[in-house]
Amino acid sequence: MYIDKETGDYPLSPADIISRHAHNMSFPVPFEAPEQYALVAPASPPAFVQTTHKAVELAPLETEEGYLQQWEVVPLSAEELAQREAERLAAEQAARDAARVTVTKRQALLALFDMKGIKNEDIEGQINLIPDEFDRYRALVDWQGSAAIESDSPTMLKLAAGLNLTEADLHELFGYAETL
Structure with a gap:
């Protein structure tokens, strides 16, 4: 220049x-x-x-x-900081969206059983252990009423924690479920 x-x-x-x-x-x-x-x-x-x-x-x-x-x-x-924060949050959301795996409930149940020996009764039992009535009912409706299960849904993440499934376990389970 x-x-x-x-x-x-x-x-x-x-x-x-x-x-x-x-x-x-x-x-x-x-x-x-x-x-x-x-x-x-x-x-x-x-x-x-x-x-x-x-x-x-x-x-x-x-x-x-x-x-x-x-x-x-x-x-x-302040405007630039807000813009950068919005961009960071959007990038994080895009990464979560890209990593999300959606399978049918049938695929999820078969993968849980095949890989971890977890049955539908175990899942519903875990839901019944949720102490807050509001959260417990929402998780039950979400699990029983869903035709598809997302790897990062709040219900799936609560169930995974209760069933001692790690993030790596979920990744492996949903990867396997996609093949079923």
Whole structure:
């Protein structure tokens, strides 16, 4: 990028410079800028914590060797922090959605029995152990009324915890269930 030494305009590309002077001069190939423009030596932005800060380019610094690109690290604004948090949450949700496996209840029951010896009665017994009546009823309705079982549904995660199934167990069970 170039800087206009007379006006301080920056950053300017070769195309910007050509368009500024297209009516009164021609340019050699390869491009050479007129004397009023100076090439700015690039400099890497300083290291910073990207979750809370950003690098902002400043006006180039004029040195004895020429112009040098300059950076400043500044805190993110409240709006930028909120945007980054929204993007992070969206990415987490997308990852959860991509990892979700949905199988029929039949596939889930067969996989639980084949791999862990767990029967439907064991699952309903585990549901009956849920202390909160509201949570227990919702889990029962969810389990009994579902035609499909999702690997990350709240009911499945509660049952997995009660049945001592790890996240790895669930992944293996649902992978196997998909084959049935």
